[in-house]
Amino acid sequence: TQWLPRANTRTVRSIQGRPIDRLPVELQAMNQLPPIPPATGFTHRVRISRDYYVRLDRNDYSVHPSMIGRLVDFTLTLDRVIGVCDQQIVADHPRCWAKHQVITDPEHVQVASTLRSAFNKIRRTASTGGLQDPVVASRELSEYDKIFGLEGQDFIGDEQ
Incomplete structure (x- = not known):
């Protein structure tokens, strides 16, 4: 507040006058601000x-x-x-x-969790060929004895 009155009364060589005298001319030359503010940052x-x-x-x-x-x-x-x-x-x-x-x-964390769950479900379904519980064939052990020709043979620990 003390500097401004003193600065306005000094004659400045570059503008050929006092700043207070140039203010109306400068205000007249200023353009209107654009309706959208410019991007800053x-x-x-x-x-x-x-x-x-x-x-x-x-x-x-x-x-x-x-x-x-x-x-x-x-x-x-x-x-x-x-x-x-x-x-x-x-x-x-x-x-x-x-x-x-x-x-x-x-x-963002909630959405990521939802997307991850959906992706893992799709991946699991694709890896099992579209089946949720794959069916695996099983046989009795005696079937293997028949296949290899071991049926009726006595092995250690067998009781007949």
């Missing part, structure tokens, strides 16, 4: 790996697991980390300024 495009986390600025942030394998655009502002894919927000976290932290949305 850092932006990154990342392909989401199988663990549905992305490392941004030394921290790991969770992303909706349905985005695994897809490219997601991230914007890091001073207070938020926002991930967008196909004009949908798929990650929204408070920005963490600490190092080596893992920030997880509980909804």
Whole structure:
């Protein structure tokens, strides 16, 4: 508050006058702000790996697991980390300024568990040929004696 009145009364050689005298001219020359604010902060495009986390600025942030394998655009502002894919927000976290932290949305964990269960069920079904309980043929041991021609022979420990 003490500096501004003093600064406005000084003549500045580069603008050929006092700043207070130039203010109306500067305000007249200013353009109107655009209707959409410009993007601020850092932006990154990342392909989401199988663990549905992305490392941004030394921290790991969770992303909706349905985005695994897809490219997601991230914007890091001073207070938020926002991930967008196909004009949908798929990650929204408070920005963490600490190092080596893992920030997880509980909804992402729940969805990942559901997707993992469905995938494992499909995999189990495919590995058994579509049958839930495979049928295995079984025989009496005496059948093997007949096959190998050992029927009726006396073995140690047999009682006849």
